[in-house]
Amino acid sequence: MKTTKAAKSTPVKPVAKKAAKKAAQKATAASGKATGVAKKATATIKKAAASKKAAPTKTVAKKAAPAKTAASKKVAPAKTVAKKVAPAQPAPKKAIVESHAALVRRARRINRELAEVYPYAHPELDxxxxxxxxxxxxxxxxxxxxxxxxxxxxxxxxxxxxxxxxxxxxxxxxxxxxxxxxxxxxxxxxxxxxxxxxxxxxxxxxxxxxxxxxxxxxxxxxxxxxxxxxxxxPGITVDTHFGRLVRRWQWTDETDPDKVEAAVGALFPKSEWTMLSHHVIFHGRRICHARKPACGACPIAPLCPAYGEGETDPEKARKLLKYEKGGFPGQRLNPPQSYLDAGGIPAPPLGAG
Missing domain, CATH: 1.10.340.30 (Hypothetical protein; domain 2)
Incomplete structure (x- = not known):
């Protein structure tokens, strides 16, 4: 009977061992899974923490952006001011204030002075x-x-x-x-x-x-x-030179030739119209140029409200004078000395001082 019990009980131990091993393996696997879950949870927590920490940095960056905008807004007015200052130019010459009688006197005096400078003014067509x-x-x-x-x-x-x-x-x-x-x-x-x-x-x-x-x-x-x-x-010839000069002298501000003719004709006796045209045209071709008048060599500088638009230095101005080939009898190449002081400087222009 003892022999039989021993034989039966002997195989029980291996089964128990196997069960124990399986239980141990299951426990190990379970612990491994738990560990993995724990690691994943830990990683997730870390990521969440990191994102929470990083988030304020982005927010700060966004908040910092307006600072740049504000700076640019502050700088912008400086550029605007520079643009306003850059094109600054001398103020335009003011129109002289004179009565019609004063305008007539000044216009006729200009014509008399030009007649002295161009005593033989004539049509320059043969x-x-x-x-x-x-x-x-x-x-x-x-x-x-x-x-x-x-x-x-x-x-x-x-x-x-x-x-x-x-x-x-x-x-x-x-x-x-x-x-x-x-x-x-x-x-x-x-x-x-x-x-x-x-x-x-x-x-x-x-x-x-x-x-x-x-x-x-x-x-x-x-x-x-x-x-x-x-x-x-008698007639007034309103060519390019005539119209330009009478507007520069403020005899009229009209631009239409017919209106210029009427306005200027009202300032002079009809008998002077033809020679007036010659005097003005001669002066416009020789001294009172369109782009750079020779103000410093002009005989009517004291009577001209536009004095200073051109070269005022006498020596430089004389280099700007232009004359037709051969000139004409009696032509005077320099302004009358009555308009120049001892130093060769034109008398003060109209309205100066």
């Missing part, structure tokens, strides 16, 4: 008769008188009368007039003008304003040049 003068004046548009004077001798030698020019071949006339510029339009004008003279006025240039302005290419300016210099009938 002509021998009214026909040549009206043709030359039409050709002078958009070119110089010198260029016209170089061109018209050949034209008049070939076509001496209105009848000759009216019957001319346009292509031949264009070749002659080419140096004056806009030669096609000018050819059309002078041929049309000549036909009108031949057909309507018996080949003669009319001596009335209302007849002259009906001719092709002839406006009031050309008509007054012809009336004043070919017929001795």
């Amino acid at each position: 002509f021998e008769n009214p026909f040549q003068l009206v043709i030359a004046t039409v050709l002078s548009a958009q070119t110089t008188d010198l260029r016209v004077n170089q061109t018209t001798p050949g034209l008049f030698a070939k076509y001496p009368t209105p009848e000759d020019l009216a019957a001319a071949n346009p292509e031949e006339v264009e070749e002659i007039l080419r140096p004056t510029g806009f030669f096609r339009a000018k050819t059309k004008s002078v041929i049309g003008l000549s036909k009108a003279l031949a057909e309507d006025f018996g080949g003669e240039v009319p001596g009335r304003l209302e007849d002259l302005v009906k001719l092709p290419g002839v406006g009031r300016k050309t008509a007054f040049v012809v009336l004043g210099n070919a017929f001795g009938r």
Whole structure:
């Protein structure tokens, strides 16, 4: 009986060991899983903590951004101020305040002084008769008188009368007039003008304003040049120089030639209109230039409200003077000494001091 019990009890131990091993393995696995879960939980906590700590940094960065914006806003006005200061220029000259009677006196005195400087002022176009003068004046548009004077001798030698020019071949006339510029339009004008003279006025240039302005290419300016210099009938020639100078002298602020003519004509006796035009145009071509007038060498500096717009140094100003080739009889190259003091400086300009 003992032998049988021993035989039966012997295999019980291995089973118990196996069960114990399995239990141990399960316990180990469970503990491993717990450990893993714990590690994951710990990592998650750490990440959460890290994110919580980092979050304020982002918030701070966002808060810091407005500081830059504020700084830029503070700097912006400085740039704006710089832009306002940069284009600063001298204040424009104020218009002089004078009565109409004072304006008339000043304007007439300017004309008298210019007459002393340019005693032989005249139309600078070469002509021998009214026909040549009206043709030359039409050709002078958009070119110089010198260029016209170089061109018209050949034209008049070939076509001496209105009848000759009216019957001319346009292509031949264009070749002659080419140096004056806009030669096609000018050819059309002078041929049309000549036909009108031949057909309507018996080949003669009319001596009335209302007849002259009906001719092709002839406006009031050309008509007054012809009336004043070919017929001795007073007229004001409002060309580019004349309009520019009378506005600079504040005789008028009109820009339309007809209105300029009326405004300036009211300041002078009609008998002075033609020579007034010559004086002003001569002065505009020689001293009172458009871009850089020679103020320091100007004989009417004391009467000019625009004194100082150009060069005021006498020596530098004299270098700006311009004169046509050959000048003209009696032309005076320097301003009258009555306008210069002992040091060669122009008298104080109008309104100074």
